[in-house]
Amino acid sequence: MAFAHLLEVDDIHSHLAVKDGTVRAVDGVSFKVDAGETLGIVGESGSGKSMTALSIMRLLPRSGSIVQGKVTFKGRVLTELSEDEMEAIRGTEIAMIFQDPMTSLNPVYRTGWQVGEPLRIHRHVDTRTSIRAAADLFQKVGIPDASKRVTQFPHMFSGGMRQRAMIAMGLSTSPSLLIADEPTTALDVTIQAQILELLRTLNRDYGTATILITHNLGVVAGMCDRVIVMYAGRVVEQGRTEDVFAxxxxxxxxxxxxxxxxxxxxxxxxxxxxxxxxxxxxxxxxxxxxxxxxxxxxxxxxxxxxxxxxxxxxxxxxxxxxxxxxxxxxxxx
Amino acid sequence: MATKVAEAREGHSASGWTPAQPLVEVRGLRTWFPVRSGVISRVVGQVRAVDGVDLDIRQGETLGLVGESGCGKSTLGRSILRLVQPTAGEVRFKGQDLLRLGSRAMRRTRREMAIIFQDPFASLDPRQTVADILGEALDIHHLARTGRARKERVSELLGLVGLSTDFAGRYPHEFSGGQRQRIGIARALAVDPSFIVCDEPISALDVSIQAQIINLLEQLQEKFHLTYLFIAHDLSVVKHISDRIAVMYVGKVVEVSAAKDLYRQPKHPYTGSLLSAIPIPDPRLERRRERIILKGDVASPLNPPSGCRFRTRCFKAQPRCAETEPPLDTVNLGDHKAACYYPLS
Known part of the structure; x- marks a missing residue:
């Protein structure tokens, strides 16, 4: 199927109901992402950058909803899909990783079993194959001792290793878009450097387009082709990273x-x-x-x-x- | 009251300390936490949070203390103030060993010290008004004799940190993060201290607010001749605010030097990799930079590696590094010291 852009976000408005009123968390945001590129979204807490990502994924909290606008991915209008259709896209075509790898993994299941889950659900492989695939993925994202690590539980992983495991899970179905929401904010700087290096490699080797959400301008400078600056739910500036910084x-x-x-x-x-x-x-x-x-x-x-x-x-x-x-x-x- | 404090600051303590000497001298400091397990809570190990630290903090300077989470930097800060009880070693404040002071003498001495915490919301009692929060320290140390003196001092403190006097009757939840941290700073100033431990004071704040707080801390330092121990994981902030910087790794100080030299010529491979890991907000520069990407994770303070604790991740490690631990003066350029047998050139 031919489409002009991998992802088109067109005038999205997402509102959140709060105690004393309505927050227009995302207020008319539009942008495009092309295959293989890395787009940065910067802003402070409350600027709407995470809400924009959650709107694309249709994963807004219960108090929130998209009230206007259109998200098109590979020519399909995500905002018009049924929940089942959306679920299929989430698991396979668009992956999302979050800030806190401590809470994104389920503590009672082995890591290999969890990382292989998207493959079992969306690719209908059996458990053994999915865990073997998880071990391969662990190797790809730089988790040493992969075949042993897949049998371990999340608490036996350090923060950096958990974030690697989350990235491995996101990559399991070879998505064409990865949305990373503050993926290194909870990590130490030397571990942050490792994870950013990994994201760079994945982008280069697999051509995965990436939306990187961060408050850290240094991270944007090193990672992103283009950048969007958000303030109060709006895009206030958008351009090539070099231009915006210079x-x-x-x-x-x-x-x-x-x-x-x-x-x-x-x-x-x-x-x-x-x-x-x-x-x-x-x-x-x-x-x-x-x-x-x-x-x-x-x-x-x-x-x-x-x-x-x-x-x-x-x-x-x-x-x-x-x-x-x-x-x-x-x-x- | 102000004159009394000024006298104390200039005068000489019983131990013969003079302002030319370091304000704080840390010697062989160890703070270990026992790890207990099983039904009878047997001690099964020790977390060596601070494991043999020697450090001087000079009068009027800002000493930056950096390191990754779990390296012991916060524990070191708290051990110096005796907010946690060190296991061994000495902390001399104006020549007096704090760890050997009785509780009354400690309370008197503690009036000269204060701490600012990372999370201003968690560190302020939500049921107290700002006036109560600031007044509490005054009451404990009997620093305001009358209600009016107390009220005046609270207004003065609010003014110092750039808050309106009208805020005295309000509660912490009515303030933004930056304002709350200003209240935290005002509380630290209440006792008119000479030494303040700033424990990650800006890490929880929005980027656009951080510079306000850093500038405020610098202004206050100049105004009251304060000495800071500034603890943070963000090296660019630490480099900005500090005169000297100490780098910690798994319970040890591995390098200490003037802030400028540390950035220009790091000696310890850990410092080098820490510096190279910090992204610079300049795309042209950032993309050209050489990066040292370390292998693996920070070693465990429960069971640190033999010899140099960094050797398990170090790109310059040799067999010798596993045998004996390099002391901090292995590299000794006067003010610049590093604990490494194979330093960066």
Whole structure:
């Protein structure tokens, strides 16, 4: 079947019911992912990055629902499939790994049995074959002693090994899209480096397209071809990773990049923090949601929300840069 | 009260300590936790969380302490304050060995020390107002004689950490993560300490808030001449805030040096790999970087390897590394020391 893009997310709106109202967790998000590419989604907690992923997978929590929009994967509209059809895609074509490998594995089943499960369900192989396949997968993701490890229970695995096991399970059916939601946030840096290296290898060797969700700009810099920056449920900037890092066109991206301490910084200068706090998602301000913290804001920003439009090499949701102004190093901070 | 504290800070303690000497001297410190098992809770092993650490913290500096989870960095911080009881060794604060102080003397000395925790929500009592939280430390150490003095001090503390005085009557749940950490910092300042252990103070905060808190800690340090032990796993943050950095691996300090030198010329292979594992937010640089990807996982503090504890993951390990443990001054460039027989050049 011919299709223009592997995945197309088109104007998705997902809402969550909370105690004091409705959270528009994802508020009109659109993007595309092509076969073999790695797309980064960055944002802080509450920015809607995980909810976007869960909307694609149709795995929103009970209090949440997709109220508008369309997700198309390989030409099939996921948002219109029955639950059974969706389940078949989840297990085989799109895999997802989560932040916390401690809670994603069931403690009472042997790891090999769990990792082989998608094969038994979706490929209808027998238990013995599935466990043998799990051992092969363990080897692929760098778990030593694979044939012994498949007989062990999750508590005998370290955090890094559990995340490898989760990746192995995700890969068992050779999916064409892997969604990794903060896959290394719970891990130590040397283990994070191992897992990122593994994801890089898988992407190169198997051409698995990857959506990498993270709050770590350094991880995006090293991993992603393109990046989406989210704030308050919206995409505020989108572009090729090099362009966005070299010349951010949204003040949020710009401020974020300036606020983080860098290992390669030569001189000690005070950091340039972003004022204020992340927005209260139940009571969002009118206009651009970043206005209260924005060093570049003009009166129009508080009144009217800008669209996501092309600014030079990328897309930006900002009146200031859309009007042609550049984000200057001496303002703000 | 302020003058009394100032006197104490400048004056000389009974042990003959002068401000030219390290504020904190840690010698041969061990903190082991017994592992019990079975119906009679027999001790079946020891977690050697801190296993023979020598470390100086100089007056007015920020000493960064980095390492991966389970390396013992938090336990070391807490052992120095005697919030956990060390198994052996010495912690001299202004020349006085804290581990040999009686409880009354310890309480008096502890007024000069404070700690800031990682999770400001878990470390603040949800049923206390901000004024209660801050006032508690004042009450314990009898630092506010009248209700009015207490109220004034609470307002002063809130001002110091950039919070409105109106917040005094509110509860922790009404605040954002960054504001809660400011309250945690105000509580630490309440006793007017000279030494603060910052235990992962920004790890739980949103990226856009972290810089605010780091800058606040730096401003307060300058204003009150504070000495910090800054514990964190994020080396880029530690490098930014620290004058010197100590790197821990499985209960041991394996390298200590000025922050700049550690980044430019790491000597211990573990430090080198830790540095190379930290992603730099610059795509052109990050893609060109040479990476050292370590094999395997961190060794267990329950049963650390013989000799150098890092040898099981080390790319430079030789037979000698398994035989005897290299002392911290195996590489000794004055202020830069590393526990390695085959250091990086």
């Amino acid at each position: 010349r951010p066109e949204h003040p949020y991206t710009w401020s974020l990049l300036r606020s983080i301490p860098r290992l390669d910084a030569d001189e000690h200068e005070p950091l340039k923090p972003i004022d204020g706090s992340p927005p209260d998602m139940v009571r969002l301000p009118a206009g651009c949601k970043f206005t209260p913290r924005c060093p570049f804001a003009i009166p129009r920003c508080a009144a009217e929300e800008p669209e996501l439009l092309t600014v030079r090499d990328q897309l930006s949701r900002c009146w200031v840069t859309q009007a042609g102004a550049t984000l200057d190093g001496d303002q703000g901070g």
